[in-house]
Amino acid sequence: MRKLLTLFIILSVSIIARAQSDTLSITLENIKYPYPVGFLPVKIEGQDLRMAYMDVKPANPNGKTVMLFHGKNFGGYYWTDVIRAMTNKGYRVVVPDQLGFGKSSKAFIHYSFHQLARINKTLLDSLGIQKITLMGHSMGGMLATRFTLMYPDKVEKLLLEDPIGLEDYRTFVPYNSADDDYKAELKTSFASVKKYYENSYFTTWKPEYDYLVKIGAGVTQSADFPRYAKVAALTFEMIYEQPVCYEFGLIKVSTVLFTGKEDKTIVGKALLSDEEKAKHGQYKILGPETAKKIPGCKLIEFDNCGHIPHIEAKEQFLKALLANI
Template sequence: MDALRSVSALLLAAQLTVAPAAAQTRADDASPLGIALEGFAYPYPVFFLERMRDGERQRLAYMDVPAEGQANGRTVLLLHGRNFPSSYWQPVILALSRAGYRVLVPDQLGFGKSAKPVGPYTFDAMAADTVGLLDSLGLPRVDVVAHSMGGMLAVRLTRNAPARINSLVLEAPIGLEDYRFTVPPVSDATLLRLEGDVTADSYRRQLMTNYALSLPSSAIEPFVSVRERVKGSGEYPRWLQSFVNSYQAIWGQPVVHEIPLIPVPTLFLMGENDHNAPGKPFAPESLRADMGRNAEHARTLAARMPNGRAVVLSGIGHLVHLEATDQFNTLTLEFLNGH
């Protein structure tokens, strides 16, 4: 009877924590989305972990993809960037899973299918949420692949919980410079106004230009569509406030000074053309030219680390794993398999 109760409890928990399968998303679908991307399909089942933030119960969404074929007993944690839901990791998930890795892919609180807190963000809180996710799944140690803002989180996560991290792949991370030195403070009111004025066309240009993408514009259309469709939600003001809060964390909580202290093997995978620097439009014109020298910064920082290395891909911008998927997957797997 006890065993039967245990099985029943497990089945009930699964029903409560697995998102129902979403309908296939059409490229031309302009219908409103919920701010947790209800109605937008992810490539794998989505689970949720309960967390507390801002005095409210929040749900952290994640995909947990098992290894295909012969599992190697290792798990790779993928950390997304600010402008993308974790679904954009699909080609990397597939490569890692086929190579024998279990792949854990969360949406941090405030992003993708996770809840949208309205209070200030901290990378320490994000790191704690991530450790909480690892604990809930019984994962004592993982390898980390992190993109853009996810790279800043990966640095803080490794500093706060070094025993949990085996190695790091930092894909086009931001935060390789201290933006406070060049960008003055910008109020929430200003950011809310500017972000609220973003249109599909301006957002498309922003991604293509700021990220120096070698992709056709059609390849980023799903991200443009998602941003437009959440405007139809009754909770869009909450989404907007949450998105603005993430900018303030990036600007006001630098991690660059901690990067040389990271002891685990670290690989920077950089796009040669990537000069993305959050806040650059707000910087004095005389300082902008020196911002966003990301490949140069990665090489310099890697040389100062106990076990760091930087690889720069020519002709590639900020979305390395989508612009040069095969090369990215090959370099990542060679690095992971070497540790």
């Protein structure tokens, strides 16, 4: 009897320990980033906040800096291979976690691309960096576009990797309030994250992508997850209400657009009928259309690739990136 009780206690402790190890804080304290992380103090709406960032310096610098803006469901952790490739070529690489994402503060504020752009400008100024090549993926592409329009003298070149916002979601996605989105976000689970990532980001799922799900879903077990869910709703509202697609023609810097031809990303896709889904989010169409809107834009497309070429088509993407940076 005592042996059975002891075995039960050991199994219980093991299960609890495993559950705790799979639970992430909403600022990812228990996720190790590929390079050291610093923090920029930020004060917004009377709140003392901080923005996390990596500042990776090359062994043999070429005097140029690249800044990387991540997508909505990610943080700086998924840029590892891109950072390595660029630093190996002598580039200094600055990788912020935008406010509300990754290791940065999860603040209840009014989120706007204008404000995020200003914070990133402050970060560059604090690091003494005058000029950058700016690359943005997904939501980061919307932010990179806004940053370039606000601070054209800072940006030598703009690189957009499967940016969202190539169409105005307000014209076909039904409106949801932040409270509506918050209620939906609270239902997030490991299974729902895995299904979304499999169906939305990649053409074929591979085991090496599992870490993205573990990070994306790990926070759902945190006691602070309701705060995380609220911020996710607020940033969804930012994307929905603040389109950049009407301003592509105003971009004056050299631009390269990288797209996976099988990308079918639509912000708010779950709110659409199958008929509406078929009409929108077609990057094999949106990519060429957008490239025509941006003066002198170069379009590079990847066959059999979805929303994240720097992961799904890594070798081809890095080769094209380094050839066009």
